[in-house]
Amino acid sequence: MKACIKKELTEQLRTGRLTILGILFTLFGIMNPAVAKLTPWILSTMADSMAESGMSITVSDPTALDSWTQFFKNIPMALIAFVLIECAIFTREYQSGTLILSLTKGLKRYKVVVSKALMLAMLWSACYWLCYGITYMYNAYYWDNSVAKDIEFAALSWWIFGLFVTDLIPLFSAMVSSGAAVLGGVGAVVFAMTIASTAPKAAKYLPTHLMDGTSLIYRKSVPCDFEEAFIITAAASIVCIILAVPVFNRKQL
Amino acid sequence: MLKITDLHKRFGDKEVLKGLDLYVPEHSIFGFIGKNGAGKTTTMKTVLGLIRANAGDITVAGESVVYGQTATNRFIGYLPDVPEFYPFMNAREYLLFCGEITGMEKKEREKRADELLELVGLSGERHRVKGFSRGMKQRLGIAQALFNRPRLLICDEPTSALDPVGRKEILDILLAVRNQTTVLFSTHILSDVERICTDIAFIDGGKTRMSGKLADIRNSYRRDEYVFETETAQAAGKIAAAFCAAARAGDTSLTFSEKDINVYALMRFAADNEIPVVKLERIEPTLESLFMEVTGE
Numbered sequence: 001m002k003a004c005i006k007k008e009l010t011e012q013l014r015t016g017r018l019t020i021l022g023i024l025f026t027l028f029g030i031m032n033p034a035v036a037k038l039t040p041w042i043l044s045t046m047a048d049s050m051a052e053s054g055m056s057i058t059v060s061d062p063t064a065l066d067s068w069t070q071f072f073k074n075i076p077m078a079l080i081a082f083v084l085i086e087c088a089i090f091t092r093e094y095q096s097g098t099l100i101l102s103l104t105k106g107l108k109r110y111k112v113v114v115s116k117a118l119m120l121a122m123l124w125s126a127c128y129w130l131c132y133g134i135t136y137m138y139n140a141y142y143w144d145n146s147v148a149k150d151i152e153f154a155a156l157s158w159w160i161f162g163l164f165v166t167d168l169i170p171l172f173s174a175m176v177s178s179g180a181a182v183l184g185g186v187g188a189v190v191f192a193m194t195i196a197s198t199a200p201k202a203a204k205y206l207p208t209h210l211m212d213g214t215s216l217i218y219r220k221s222v223p224c225d226f227e228e229a230f231i232i233t234a235a236a237s238i239v240c241i242i243l244a245v246p247v248f249n250r251k252q253l
Numbered sequence: 254m255l256k257i258t259d260l261h262k263r264f265g266d267k268e269v270l271k272g273l274d275l276y277v278p279e280h281s282i283f284g285f286i287g288k289n290g291a292g293k294t295t296t297m298k299t300v301l302g303l304i305r306a307n308a309g310d311i312t313v314a315g316e317s318v319v320y321g322q323t324a325t326n327r328f329i330g331y332l333p334d335v336p337e338f339y340p341f342m343n344a345r346e347y348l349l350f351c352g353e354i355t356g357m358e359k360k361e362r363e364k365r366a367d368e369l370l371e372l373v374g375l376s377g378e379r380h381r382v383k384g385f386s387r388g389m390k391q392r393l394g395i396a397q398a399l400f401n402r403p404r405l406l407i408c409d410e411p412t413s414a415l416d417p418v419g420r421k422e423i424l425d426i427l428l429a430v431r432n433q434t435t436v437l438f439s440t441h442i443l444s445d446v447e448r449i450c451t452d453i454a455f456i457d458g459g460k461t462r463m464s465g466k467l468a469d470i471r472n473s474y475r476r477d478e479y480v481f482e483t484e485t486a487q488a489a490g491k492i493a494a495a496f497c498a499a500a501r502a503g504d505t506s507l508t509f510s511e512k513d514i515n516v517y518a519l520m521r522f523a524a525d526n527e528i529p530v531v532k533l534e535r536i537e538p539t540l541e542s543l544f545m546e547v548t549g550e
Contacts, residue, residue, distance in 0.1 A: 003353030007339070014341035096337040101397060104301050104331040107354045109322065249321050253303055 004107075004115035008089075012123065017085055025127040028078045029134025033142060036066035064143040065217060068151060071135050072158065072213040078131060079162050082124060083169070087183045089116050090173030100253055110245045113170050117241050120166045128159050153223045154213035157230060161210040164233045165190065167240040174248035207233040254279045254405050254435045255300065260309030262295055269295045271459035273309070277405070277437050277452070282427060284450035284467075285439040286544065292459050293439035294334065297409050301331055314404055330398030330434070334409040336390055340383035344375045344393050347382065351400045369396040373426055388419035395426055399434070406430065408438035412445050424449050443540040453540075455547045462547040474538040474546075477511035481519065482532040495522055505531070 012018040040059045047057045090112075093099040103109065132155050139145050148154075165186060172185035190208070197203040209229035215221040255277040262270040269292045277283045287293050298304040300311055302323025311318040313325040338347050345366055352362025370376040373392040385393065391411060398406055408427070412420040420442075427436050428449050440446060446453060446467075454464035463470065483489050486504045493499055498513035509519075516533075523530055 003350060006353075007350055011339065011341055097333060097335070098337050098339055100303060100333060101331070101336065101338070102351075102354055104303070104323075104326050104329065105351060105355050105397075105401065106324075106327045252305070 001111050001115060004111055005118060008115055008119040012119070018123075021082065021085060021123065021127050022130070024081055025078060025131040026134060028074050029131040030138070032070040032074060032135040033067040033138035035070045036062045037142060039066070062143070064139040064145050064147050067135060067139050067143070068148045068154075068217050069214055071132070072154070072211070075128075075131070075158060075162075076211065078127070079165060082127065082162075083165065083183065083186055086120060086123065086166070087169055087186065088179035089120065089169065091177060091179045091182060094177050094253060103253070109249050113174065113241065113244050113248050116173075117167060117170045117244070120169055121163055124162050124166045125159065128162055148217040149219050150216045150223055151213075153226075154216040157210040157216075157226055158213050160230060160233050160237070161207050164207050164237045164240070167237045170244040171240045171247070174244045174251055204228055205232055207236065254281075254314060255437065256310075256312045257296070257300070258310040260296065260299065260311065261307045262292075262299060262304065263307055269459055270299075270306075270309075273456060273459060274461050275454055275464065277435060279404075279435050280431065281435055281452040282431055282450050283435070283437045284446035284453040285437060285456070286441065286443070286446060286453055286540075287439070287456040288441060288548070291456050293456065294409055296456075297331075297407050297437075297439060300407065301326060301329065327401070328404045330400070330403035330406045332391075332394040332398040332406070332408040332411055334411075334413065336394035336397075338382045338390065338393060338397075341381060343381050344370060344378050344385075344396070347393065348396060348400060351397050355401045357401070365400060369399060372396065372399075372429065374422070388415050388422065391415060391419065391423055392426070395423070395430075399430060403434055406434045406436045406438075408436065410439055410441070412440065412442055420445065443544065447540055455544060457548040463543070470543065471538060474543055475535075476538070478508060478536040479511065479516060480506060480508050480532065480534050480536055481530075482506040483523075484529045484531060488528045491526060491528060492519070492522070508536070 040062055043057055044059050047059070050057055099112065102112070136145060136151075139148075145151060168186045168189055169182060172182045176182060176185065193206050193208045197206045197208045203209055204225065205228050207229060210226060210233055212221070216223070216226075255275065257273060257275040260270050260273040260275075261268070273292065273296060275285075275296070285293055285296070295304060299306050300313065300318060302318055302320050302325070305320040314328045316325050316328075318325045339350075342350065348366035348369060349362055352365060357365070367376065370378070373396045375389065375392055375396065378389070382390070382393070391414075395406075395408070395411070398408070406427075411423050411427070415423065424445060427438065430436065450467050452465065453467050453470065455462045480502065481492065481499070483492070483505050489501065489505050489507060492507055493501055496507075496509065496514050496519060499507040499509040502508045520533070522528075
């Protein structure tokens with residue numbers, strides 16, 4: 001198992017994926033406070049020309065809340081980028097045939113699934129908390145993070161949601177053989193959840209509920225409201241991996 | 254070492270294997286010969302548990318092969334037709350990775366990696382696999398297949414895509430490892446088989462058409478035909494006149510069958526009449542002619 005994880009890490013490093021992800025999530029982390037800080041300035045420069053056309057704009061000073069709002073608005077895009085970059089983590093090996101050599105040497109199939117799933121989880125966690133950390137530090141420097149209530153819990157919820165989405169990659173990779181199909185599968189699940197969450201009764205049980213960090217920081221909801229979705233999502237993440245193992249065992253390579 | 258009985262496999266409505274039988278004795282170099290699409294790769298992948306058979310039995314070293322989690326693979330080293338490695342590793346790193354997943358100790362796997370790199374002639378190679386030629390990949394392929402000292406080495410057309418030099422290198426390596434392991438390799442290049450194989454099987458239409466020791470097969474298909482070649486057409490004419498059962502094969506050569514003409518009588522006649530001999534040779538059946546015969550073409 002150690003060998004597999006080491007190999008995955010070497011691959012992420014040497015193929016430059018780790019660097020790309022690092023840069024991407026750093027940029028996202030910087031963008032959140034930057035947008036919050038710059039928006040009033042942009043608006044005020046436009047205010048004069050707007051006033052001529054009869055519109056008046058009142059610009060209020062930005063706070064950490066604006067920056068965190070940006071965070072929750074942007075992090076889905078970062079997750080999509082993450083899935084795009086990593087969706088072929090299994091299928092690349094099916095297509096090149098590199099996995100066959102390892103498996104015919106007696107490598108247990110579950111180790112392949114678990115090591116890759118673990119790699120994805122570690123990557124997502126590192127990237128996500130890097131992005132969060134950068135935004136948090138800038139916010140602390142410019143404003144005051146304490147205005148965003150339960151920001152830690154809101155961030156934790158979103159992280160769990162991301163983990164669930166990344167855990168869908170091993171599951172779909174065990175079922176299908178192309179990176180595009182994996183992407184389609186993951187996209188379909190998230191899309192289906194988004195549709196289902198329009199039903200008010202179902203919404204609070206769905207993993208997508210965890211994406212609603214803004215309602216927490218604006219005190220429109222409390223952590224208790226997320227309890228069900230939190231537990232269900234964490235459980236679903238584990239189920240994805242457990243399910244992926246027997247499916248992958250039966251896969252014809 | 255490997256025994257396959259009545260193996261069947263169909264892909265959709267195409268029946269690829271129709272009751273294939275194969276017996277590979279220990280310490281043989283077994284040539285698994287068939288046309289493209291005869292079912293060679295399918296058979297090998299089934300032995301490795303990568304493809305599920307529809308019917309039939311496979312045992313490796315006496316143990317049954319199970320699809321999916323294939324425990325018998327611990328006895329097997331496998332080289333696919335186009336081996337692909339992690340392009341971001343170099344040859345040594347890849348071999349060390351192989352050793353690590355088979356649970357070998359660090360010292361032992363380092364020793365084994367260096368030993369094998371030496372054997373396949375890649376010991377000075379520091380570049381990553383990304384820049385390897387086909388021949389180099391094939392050689393690294395053999396090294397990885399031999400890593401955990403398999404009792405059976407399965408190579409899927411190891412020489413098909415290589416130039417003559419590359420082919421010779423691979424065949425030499427296979428010959429060199431013969432005392433360590435049993436080699437089963439599929440091919441459609443008959444000269445490779447003649448060069449190194451001890452045993453062969455011809456497969457065609459999803460069935461084994463002929464198998465056994467190469468020498469035995471040759472013997473049983475030998476038709477006791479001889480070719481006699483001399484220096485001049487005149488001398489050849491003398492022989493032809495004395496032995497009317499001999500057929501003229503060219504200006505200076507004749508062919509004949511042992512049952513019509515006694516070879517010693519002919520040699521005596523040549524000696525008595527001082528007929529110069531360029532060549533007197535028993536015609537061996539070529540694999541090509543055997544292959545054509547068994548496949549009915």
